[in-house]
């Protein structure tokens with residue numbers, strides 16, 4: 001239990017289990033519950049005589065009770081007037097990625113909307129966080145940037161990401177870059193005219209800060225590379241790296257891959273998916289870049305043979321992708337459960353890969369075609 005005061009109201013934070021069995025729609029059940037609770041709260045000016053308005057916020061793990069004592073009725077017996085705002089939820093301002101759940105970035109702070117967590121962990125969480133509920137919570141969830149990902153593995157990226165959000169003028173830098181294709185829809189079906197040759201076109205979806213696509217373009221000058229990334233704040237880092245480089249076979253597009261059919265028409269030879277967001281929750285499975293939703297989008301971008309190369313350190317995403325790709329008709333050409341033990345001679349590393357390898361994570365890779 002954690003106690004706080006806000007606007008002269010007493011705020012009580014509890015584990016959700018504390019209200020198991022309390023029927024919020026039965027006044028007497030509520031009253032007997034609050035009588036017990038109030039008897040523990042004597043030190044905080046809560047007495048068993050008086051009239052209280054209590055607003056109850058509930059989420060999967062916890063309960064917030066906002067207790068307002070109405071002094072006018074103070075001398076009467078307990079007369080509870082309880083407003084239930086069940087399911088309104090709340091969110092925890094945290095400094096680190098300790099628990100699984102949805103994380104939001106808002107005004108440079110990190111907020112957690114946890115999954116169901118155990119009793120002990122919940123105690124740790126409420127001790128080490130500020131709990132935001134009501135309107136403020138609603139605003140954070142509506143306006144914040146959702147970072148829905150494998151918590152440990154996303155730690156570094158999110159740290160970077162929060163800093164990157166402050167990159168000023170990123171949009172202008174991106175639009176002005178000679179590497180960026182701003183009018184990409186105009187080239188649909190005719191990207192060879194952009195490069196001025198008939199070389200194969202390889203694309204990376206979710207290129208991040210560009211280490212892989214830049215490395216590949218330098219290594220294979222007779223292949224044209226196009227990197228796709230949906231966030232300004234990330235792609236701008238790739239553009240900074242390219243400032244002093246002249247790489248004619250490389251271009252970048254700032255877009256969400258969901259719109260990929262508006263960009264390419266039967267002209268791509270290979271797709272790279274490196275350390276794609278795993279979207280661990282089942283209800284978000286369709287957002288994975290190897291879900292059948294995306295595979296069906298890729299169908300019409302390939303020139304002839306459809307080739308996909310994927311690397312990840314996320315075992316579950318890897319297993320899911322093997323199932324998804326093979327049930328979609330792809331055949332496996334190469335599969336590694338530990339790329340760095342198998343063969344890394346011509347491997348070009350991505351930013352994430354560098355971090356994961358230095359952390360000792362296994363790197364999985366699969367190459368498929370259909």
Ligand SMILES: C[S@@+](CC[C@H](N)C(=O)[O-])C[C@H]1O[C@@H](n2cnc3c(N)ncnc32)[C@H](O)[C@@H]1O
Nearest residue numbers: 206207208229230256257274275277350351352
């Ligand atoms: C985990 S990061 C990996 C970045 C890079 N591939 C690497 O390995 O270092 C995933 C990147 O994919 C981008 N991304 C995710 N979904 C995307 C989509 N639908 N369209 C474009 N980019 C996407 C994210 O913004 C993020 O930069």
